Amino acid sequence: MASLLDINLFGLFGQLLVGLINGSFYALLSLGLAIIFGLLKIINFAHGALYMLGAFLAWMALQYFGINYWVAIIVVPIIVAAIGILIERILLRPISNEDHLYSLLLTFGVGLIFQGVFTHIFGSSGLSYKIPPELKGGFKLPFMYLPTYRGWIIFVSLLVCGLTWYMIEKTKLGAYLRAGTEDPKLMQAFGINVPLIVTLTFGFGVGLAGLAGVLAAPIYSVSPYMGSNLLIVVFAIVVIGGMGSIGGAIITGLIMGILEGLTKYFYPEASTTIIFVVMVIVLLIKPAGLFGKEN
Amino acid sequence: MVSGNEKIRIQNLHAFYGESHILHGIDLHVLQGELVTLLGRNGSGRSTTLRSIMNMVGRRTGSININGSETLDLPAHRIAHLGVGYCPEERGIFSSLNVEENLLLPPTVRSDGMSVDEIYEVFPNLFERRFSQGTRLSGGEQQMLAIARILRSGANILLLDEITEGLAPVIVKKLGDVLLELKKRGLTVLLVEQNFRFAAPIADRHYVVEHGHIVEEVRKDELEAKTPLLNTLLGV
Known part of the structure; x- marks a missing residue:
């Protein structure tokens, strides 16, 4: 019945769903990287570690403070963004005039430090984070079964990516970001506080990684190497x-x-x-x- | 001493790009409503003088007073808010923005800037092409956009770098008319210009820059008498 030209449609749609979920994470993470690279010309090798940090913070919030998923999905990206802002202000800004290779190496080192610290504290085996009760279960579609939480990931990812795209392409702030990628010095000469925009952009980019981390926690194993x-x-x-x-x-x-x-x-x-x-x-x-x- | 109607006063300005010492003690002043040009050969330091005023060079020493405020220690983004509008030699039109986005990009630095409607009235070509990508405009249109952009911000001290470079004579004439109109409105203009024929009839004073120094100042009423000297200095 669900087989067409020797193709098992249940299997095919199942893999397509897995692909779409992975694609949602890829889109969120690569969006953050692209925003950071566009304005700062920094290849942020700490991005994976900050994604991992998002998942761990959600896990720790639930485990130690009883803070549920719905609070975590709002608060954790903000905390990760704040950590990103500190990284930009304290570590990256002093070397902003140096060759970009230095910032690449620095973020690589920062990523390894995060990974090392979490491995030391939590070990390398994965920790589990329960799917929130409201998102348990699923829907039976004609050719596949769609677990609610996986649908939620796709929905959130597309929504956030869409809103980010709109903000960058259609708003004044987005115009600042786009122009800032071309000529930050001229932007400053126009009276725009480019260093502040750079800091906030870095924070927003890594905040997206933190959000992806929270989304990933219930379906992937929370481990220091996930990023x-x-x-x-x-x-x-x-x-x-x-x-x-x-x-x-x-x-x-x-x-x-x-x-x-x-x-x-x-x-x-x-x-x-x-x-x-x-x-x-x-x-x-x-x-x-x-x-x-x-x- | 800064006099009441001085909009810009630069004293003993030295500027550096890395190890390169470009300006060697520039002294100049511009009064309110004046149109003053910086003349000189390529590489003499005229554009660097404008970039130094906007804090766009590596290091600066000396004094740059704008509207009565010392700006040497001000961050670059604060200088525009003293009422300064800068139009770079390469025009600085952003390719990722359309014409209208380019026009609206600089924040308002003073309340009495031109409205978008007024700008479209003065530059009708920009209105027609307001949704085109900024860098798809012709050279003349891009120059109009670069000037319009700072007029909308309300800047009343304009630093214009080689605005006629590479433009057709008819566009150059139009730019001259625009500058005269701005002068009539009381705006102050410091203009870097290679095209002496363009600058001579519209400017109140000229400074000649050579090797990072001001070597000559020529008032409008001295122009005829000093033309041979200027020709020598400018290599005309």
């Missing part, structure tokens, strides 16, 4: 989309998640490498990425 495993894939997606391209990061994140899901169904052996294969092809054909601007 580093994902980060390399997310970087590949940012490269495919075009470094600094906001729309590119969102669209590519979702498409690569779906592509990964389809590969898992049709040729599972290639599912962990397909994104990197696409990255190599894109770099060869269009080095600035699918949505990036050629310099």
